[in-house]
Amino acid sequence: DGGITQSPKYLFRKEGQNVTLSCEQNLNHDAMYWYRQDPGQGLRLIYYSQIVNDFQKGDIAEGYSVSREKKESFPLTVTSAQKNPTAFYLCASRMGGEGQPQHFGDGTRLSIL
Amino acid sequence: AQSVAQPEDQVNVAEGNPLTVKCTYSVSGNPYLFWYVQYPNRGLQFLLKYITGDNLVKGSYGFEAEFNKSQTSFHLKKPSALVSDSALYFCAVFPPQAGTALIFGKGTTLSVSS
Numbered sequence: 202d203g204g205i206t207q208s209p210k211y212l213f214r215k216e217g218q219n220v221t222l223s224c225e226q227n228l229n230h231d232a233m234y235w236y237r238q239d240p241g242q243g244l245r246l247i248y249y250s251q252i253v254n255d256f257q258k259g260d261i262a263e264g265y266s267v268s269r270e271k272k273e274s275f276p277l278t279v280t281s282a283q284k285n286p287t288a289f290y291l292c293a294s295r296m297g298g299e300g301q302p303q304h305f306g307d308g309t310r311l312s313i314l
Numbered sequence: 315a316q317s318v319a320q321p322e323d324q325v326n327v328a329e330g331n332p333l334t335v336k337c338t339y340s341v342s343g344n345p346y347l348f349w350y351v352q353y354p355n356r357g358l359q360f361l362l363k364y365i366t367g368d369n370l371v372k373g374s375y376g377f378e379a380e381f382n383k384s385q386t387s388f389h390l391k392k393p394s395a396l397v398s399d400s401a402l403y404f405c406a407v408f409p410p411q412a413g414t415a416l417i418f419g420k421g422t423t424l425s426v427s428s
Contacts, residue, residue, distance in 0.1 A: 205357070234415070241323070243404065243420040244358075259415065291357055299408045300346050300365045303416065305357030 203228045207292050207306035213314045214279065214286060222277045222309045224292035231296065233275040234303065237261060238289040247290075250275055279311060287312050316341040318407050320419035327395045328427050335390040335422045337405030346408040347388040348416070349379055351401050358404060364388060375399070395426045 205226045214220045224233065232251050236244040246259030250269040264283025269275055275294075279286045289310050293303040318339045327333045339345060346365050350358040362373025369381045379390045388405060405419040 207357075241420060244418040246415050249415055257414070293358075299410060299416075300363070302348060302350075302360035302363060303358075304360070305350075307357045308355070310355070 205292055205294055205304055205306035207290075207309050209309060210307070212309055212311045214311060215314050217281045219278055219280050220311065222279070222290055222292075222311070224275045224277065224306060226273050226275075226292075226294045226304075226306075228294055228296065228304060229272070230294035230304070231272070232294060233269070234293040234295075235259075235265075235267065235275070235277045236291045236293065238291055238308075244291065247277065316407075316409055316417055318405055318417050318419040320403075320405055320422045322422050323420075324423045324425060326425045326427065329397050330394050333392050333395045333399070333424065333426070335403050335405075335424060336387070337389060337419060338385070338387045339405075339407045339417075340386065341407055341409035341417070343409055343411035346410060347379075347381060348406040348408075349373065349377070349388075349390050350404045350406060352404065352421075353401050361390070361403075395424075397426050397428050400424055400426045 208223045234249045235247040245261050247265050248267040250256035256269050266278045289308050291308045292306045295303045348363045349361040352358045361377050364371050364381045372378045377392050402421045404421050406416045408416050
């Protein structure tokens with residue numbers, strides 16, 4: 202089955218530590234996205250990538266970094282500079298233009314130890 | 315600033331009754347409009363979209379939505395609610411003339427009682 206796989210499902214970060222969230226898709230989609238979800242705040246865009254080796258900052262990119270070395274992979278690193286990383290992180294992908302829906306993974310819940 | 319509003323944090327409805335989840339937007343041009351549903355600890359699932367054409371669009375699981383350009387609204391509806399419809403619903407808008415990414419509303423929790 203085609204889809205988006207996020208791992209791990211739960212992740213704990215210690216103070217001063219960088220952690221990387223994995224997002225892999227086998228849908229052959231060009232565009233990929235990372236969102237942060239906090240209760241009552243909807244989804245906020247962290248980074249997005251329209252093609253391999255290119256990505257753009259979203260609304261809340263500070264304290265995060267990404268790479269897009271392969272079409273199917275778009276990992277997100279939460280750095281120690283992100284002082285409030287506790288949230289539910291969602292990865293999405295899209296085929297074609299902006300009129301097409303995004304497909305979402307099942308998320309990674311990040312907490313601070 | 316471009317924005318999407320879901321004015322109700324929670325909607326409560328009895329099973330078998332019709333439901334409406336409201337969405338209004340403030341964006342430039344002719345936006346693309348979407349509804350997504352999220353179950354606990356899961357990702358979002360696409361329900362339906364409006365790009366152009368008939369103002370009433372039909373989507374998955376019996377949901378439909380009505381686009382109203384003059385009121386800049388895109389309300390989600392279902393004629394007869396099911397307990398299994400209980401979830402978090404998001405409206406999202408893409409402004410093609412000015413946007414680079416989807417703008418999401420803050421979500422509305424739908425609770426259907428038996």
